[in-house]
Amino acid sequence: MTTIQDLLAPRSVAVIGASDDPTRIGGRPIAYMRAAGYEGRLIPVNPNRSTVQGLAAVPSVMDIDGTIDFALIAVPAKHVAQTIRDAGAKGAKAALCFSSGFAEMGEAGAALEVEVIRAARETGVRLIGPNCLGAFNAETGFIPCFSSALERGAPITGGLAIVSQSGAYGSHIYWLARQRGLGTRYFMTTGNEADVGVSEVIGLMADDPDVHCIMAYAEGIRNGPQLIESLEKARAARKPVFVMKVGRSAVGAAAASSHTASLAGEDAVHDAILRQHGAVRVRTTEEMLDAADAARTRVYPVGNRLGVVTISGGAGVLIADEADARGLDVAPMPEDAQAELREILPFAAPRNPVDVTAQAFNDLNLVTLFLQKMIERGDYDSLLCFWTSVAGSAIMADKLLAAMRAGIAGQKGLLVVQSIIADAAVTKRYTDDGYPVFEDPSRAVAAIDALTRAGMAFAAGRPVMPPVPAPAALPDGPLTEGVAAAALAIAGVPMATAALACSAGDAAALAAAAGGPVAIKIASPDIAHKTDAGGVALGVAPEDAAAAFDAMMIRVRGHAPDAVIEGALISAMAPPGVDLILGAKTDPAFGPVVMVGLGGVFAEVFHDVAFRRAPVTHGVALEMLRSLRGWPLLDGARGAALADVDAAAAAVSALSIFAASQGAAIDSVEINPLRVLPAGQGALGLDALIVRGG
C-alpha cells in the first residue's frame, strides 16, 4: 500500500536533468528545496557538470553512490523510461516527471507513455506525471516542483492538501491559498496520470493524519472506482473534499479533451456520483478557497437550518435570498421566542433573519441575549452574523467578541460565521476566536453551504448498495423490444405484456383477446426508432386491428425497405398515468449508472433527470424521484391522483440491479415510458430497448 509519505517524504532525491541555472525547470526544484531547508540528500544528475548550484553532481543515475528514494525527472521524453528503470535499480520508490511529449502529443507520445508505464510497473516505482508541474511536502521542504509561484517564498504547512490535474491551475489555487494564510501540507499536480492520479491521491491525502481538508481540481475522471474509495476514506475520516470538476459545459468539455488526454465524462452523471460519495463540488476557485478557509473551524453542520443575526434588514434579505438559492433553510424562530425577542427590543425583527438593529452596538448585551435565544430556541445548525464595518474598529471588536462569546458559550458543534469589514489585524481577532470572516455576506452563505454539505455527507455515511446477483445471460440474437421487455420483466421491472402478431389475422385475434383498444408496434431488430418509421399505432379498436396491421407493414417497408420485420407486437392500451423515462448506461469512468426522469419532453427539453451509480436501493430510488423538479406531477400536483411512486421506485431499483449485474455486457437500457399508475395500482413499462455492450 502506497502512502502519501511514500510519494512525498523521501530522504534522498536524484534530480535527473538538473540545471545549474535556478530559473530553469531543472534548476528550480533544487533552489526551492534548499531555500525551504530540505534536509534529505539532494543529488543532481547531469552528464556535463561536476557541480550543480554548488552541489556535487553525478553524470548518471547509475553513478549515484548508494540508494535513492525518489527520482525527479527533467529529461527529454525519449529518455524517461530508461531513467525510471535506472532509478528503480537504485532503490527509488517514487518518481515525478516534468517532461512533456507523451500522450498529450499524439500517437508517438502515447507510445512513449506506454513504455514509461511499463518501466514503472516493472520496477515498482510509483510515477507522478509525466507532463506535470510537480508537487511538494511543506513540512519537510521537499519541493519537486517548477511552479514559479514558489519563487515568492517557501510553502507554509497546514492542514490543507491540494491535488490538481492541471499544473498551472493547481499552482494558481495554491498561491491564492497561500495569500490567505491557508497552510498547505501537500500539493500535487498529476499531469498525464500515467500511474498516480487524482482519484488515488485524494485517498492518500485522506489517510494522512496531518491533513484535515482536501481541495481537488479535475478535468476528467480516469478511475471511477478508485475515486469512490478515496472519497469514502475521506468521508469516514470526516475530511471534506472540495472538488472543482470542470468541463460542465459542452464548450468546456471540448476544451478539456483538446488539451489533455482525459475525456471529460458526462457532467450530470459525474455530478451525481460525486455527491453520492460525499464530495462537495464547488463552482469557482473562490468558493473552494472560502470553504477551505471556513473548514479551519472543523465544524461541519449536520443540518441545513441557518440562523441569521444582522444589524441591517437589507443584509438580512440578501442573505435569505442567497441561502434559499443554495437550499439552506432560513427557518423562522418559534412564535413565542419571537415574542420574547420583541420584549427585549421592541423594534427588532425577530423572525429570522433576526434584525437586532444598530442598537446592538449601543448595548452589546443585546448581542449576547439574541444569540442565546437563537441558539436555545431556533434549533439552527449554523449561524451567520452580519455586523458590517462597525465591527471593524479594534475597540468594538473586543467588546463584540466578548458579547458573542457569552452568547455562544459552549456550543462546540455550531458553525458561526461573521460578515464584517475589518483590516487584517482586527480580522485576526475574529478568526482567532474561531469565526470564519467574509466581507461579502453572499460568500459567507456559500461557505456555510459547503461545510453543511460536508457535514450532511459525513452524517449520511457511505451509501448502502443492494446486493447484485449473478447476471442472467442475455439471449443470443437481436435484442428486439420483445426480448428486451422479457429480460427486464425477469429482472423485476414491471413490463406490459405483449404478443407477437405475424399477420393481420394474428393481430385481429390478439386484439379481440385483449378485449379493448390495443397498441400495435412494429417488431424488427433493425428498427430502433419505431415512431419515426411509422411503426406505432395506439388506441386501435379490435375490429380495426387487421387493417391497422396491414397499413403499418406498408408504411414501415416504405420507410425501411431492407429491414427484417418479424411482425408487430400487440398489447392492451395501458390505463392513464404519469410517464417516466428510465435508463441505465455504462459510464466510462464509473461503470453502470441508472437514470430516471419525467417522460417525454420533460427529460428532453428540461433535462429533468436524476442519476446514481447502480445499483440503488428502493430508498435511493425514491430520493431520485423526489429530486426531480417534476416530482409534484407524481405527488398529486393540480389535484391529480397520487401516482404509485413506490412501484416506480421499485422499477428504478430493479433496473439498476439488472444493469449492475450485466456490467459491460450492456451498453445501455431504456424503458420509455414507464407508465406510473395511480397509487396502489403499480407501474408498467410500455417500451424497452437494450443495447449490448462492446
Place this chain on the structure above:
Amino acid sequence: MTTIQDLLAPRSVAVIGASDDPTRIGGRPIAYMRAAGYEGRLIPVNPNRSTVQGLAAVPSVMDIDGTIDFALIAVPAKHVAQTIRDAGAKGAKAALCFSSGFAEMGEAGAALEVEVIRAARETGVRLIGPNCLGAFNAETGFIPCFSSALERGAPITGGLAIVSQSGAYGSHIYWLARQRGLGTRYFMTTGNEADVGVSEVIGLMADDPDVHCIMAYAEGIRNGPQLIESLEKARAARKPVFVMKVGRSAVGAAAASSHTASLAGEDAVHDAILRQHGAVRVRTTEEMLDAADAARTRVYPVGNRLGVVTISGGAGVLIADEADARGLDVAPMPEDAQAELREILPFAAPRNPVDVTAQAFNDLNLVTLFLQKMIERGDYDSLLCFWTSVAGSAIMADKLLAAMRAGIAGQKGLLVVQSIIADAAVTKRYTDDGYPVFEDPSRAVAAIDALTRAGMAFAAGRPVMPPVPAPAALPDGPLTEGVAAAALAIAGVPMATAALACSAGDAAALAAAAGGPVAIKIASPDIAHKTDAGGVALGVAPEDAAAAFDAMMIRVRGHAPDAVIEGALISAMAPPGVDLILGAKTDPAFGPVVMVGLGGVFAEVFHDVAFRRAPVTHGVALEMLRSLRGWPLLDGARGAALADVDAAAAAVSALSIFAASQGAAIDSVEINPLRVLPAGQGALGLDALIVRGG
C-alpha cells in the same frame, strides 16, 4: 426639475439636533464635513448650547441668520414635520432626515410620516428619508451622514454613484468600493422614501456629468414608471446601472416586508422589467463591485462573443464553463485561423479557449501574435487573458504588457480583462494600461458578462411600445367566460367560437351544427374553476351532447348549489397543437404586465414563463416565446410540426395591448390554454378569464 446638485450640493446647511459629541448621530456629520473640508456654511441648531464642536449654534431653525439651502434633521419624529416647515421658510431646497419612528414603526409612525410628506410638499422642500443613514457628495465634502464607515477617512471622489434603500447595506457597499480604490462621487441612502426614492435618484445620478456608473440596492420598487424613466436616462447616457434587487426568494421577500414599509414585488416580473429597461441585475455585492471596477474602462461590448487566451488549459476549461453558464459565447476561431496559430506554435490549442501554453513566457512575441490573430479573425467582443501568478513579477509584467499592447494596438472598443495574481503595485501596472484585473477567472467572466449586458442594452435602446388605443368599455355585469372571450376576440386575440346552450336540446342542436366532437363548459358567473366543479366535458360526440349537458348540470349543482347557472358553452373541439398559457396582470409598481408560458404543468411546475411590461410589439412577443426553456416544443422539437409561433406572438401582443388599454380597470386576464396550431394555421384561445380591477 430637481437635480442631484439641488439635493447634494448646498452652500449652507443647518444641522438640527446637532451634537457636540462627534461620535453621536447628531455630531458625526459635522465632524465628517469639517474633516472633509466642506466649504459651505455649517450651522448647528441646538436649543441647549451656544457652540457645537466649536461652531456657533443657534437655538432653532428660525433663529438662523439669513437663508439655508439644506436641513439635516436629527430630532425626534414628532418634531420633524415642523422642522421641515421651518427649513422651508428659511429657503431650504432639500432636507435629509435621520430620525426613525415613522412608517417602519406601525400606524402611529405612518401618520407622522403623512404629516412629514405634507410639510415637504407644501414647502417645496425635497426630503431624503426619514429613517435613513444619510448621503454624501465626495467632491464638496458635504456629508449629511452618520455611517461609521466614514470615521475611517473622507470619501474619495470618482465616477461612481451609489444609491441604496438600506442604510447599513449601502454603507457596506460604499466601504467595500472605497477599499478597492473606487471613487464614489455621490452616495445616498433613501430610508422610508417618503419623497425622494431610489427610482428617482438613479435618474438624477444619470443626469450628472461626473457620474459614469451607478450602483443601486433596492428591496422594493415604489414608483415603477419613474424607475423606468431613470433607467432609460442612464441607458441614453451610456451609463450602466448595476442593480441588486433583493427579496428574490419567498423567505427574502418576507424579511423585506417585515423590516421596511416596502412591499417586495414579484421577483420574476421585476427581473424582466429591469432587464427590459437596460438595468444590469447582479446577484452579489462582489459581482456588483467587480462590474463597477471593470466599468472604469467604459468599454461595453455590444455582443457576447468571448475570446479566451490562456497559458493553462485547465483555466481555459473553467472559464469556458463559467462563460457558458452566463450565456457568453466562447465561439471557436475559424478553422484556417486555427491552422495558422498551430503553425506559429504546434502544441498550442488554437480553438478557443486558445492555449498559448507557458511557452508564451519564454517567447513573449507569441502573446502579440496570438492576440493579433484572435482580434483579426475571431470577431470577439471581449477577451479574457489568463496568465496566473507568472504575470505577477514586476519584470515579467512590463514585458507582458508591452507584448499585449503590440497585439491589441488600436482596438478601442474591445474589452480586455486579465486574470493574474500580483501584488498591489504590479496589479496597478495592468490597471494603468486599462485592463480590469481579477485573481479568480470566474469573477473575470462575471464582470465581462455584466459589462456585456450593459453594452447590449445600450445598443438595443429603449424598447418600442406599440400604441395603446382608448380602452373598450368592459360590459357591465359578471365577466363570464363567454363575455371575457368576446372582449378578447374584439381586442384581436384569436378565440374559439362558442355558443350558449340553455337546455339539453340547445346543446344537441349546437353540437350537430358543429359537425364533430364538441367541448361543453359550464356557463356561470359564480364558477371560476370549471374543471373542479365538474363543469367541463371534452370530445363529446354530437349524439351524446344532450345527455352530457344534463349530466353536467346535475354534477355542477351538486358541487355549487347556490351558483347562478346560465347554461353551457358549446364549441367545436380544437385541432391538436401546443398549449400556451397567456396572462396579464397589474403589477403594483409597474402597472400592466403580460406573461406567456408553455401551458399546464410547464408553467406550474417548472415556472417556465416570461414577463414583460405591457404593451409589447409582435417582435418582443416573439422574443418572450424564444426565451422559454420549452421553446423547442414550439420550434419543432422531436420532429413535431412547427407551431404557428407568429400567431402565438400576435395573440400575446394583442393581449398586452388590451391589458395596457384597460389599465387599472382589470386586475388580471388569463387565456389558458391558447392552442397554437401547426405553422400557418393560427392559434385559438380555448378558455378566458378576466377579473375586474379594484
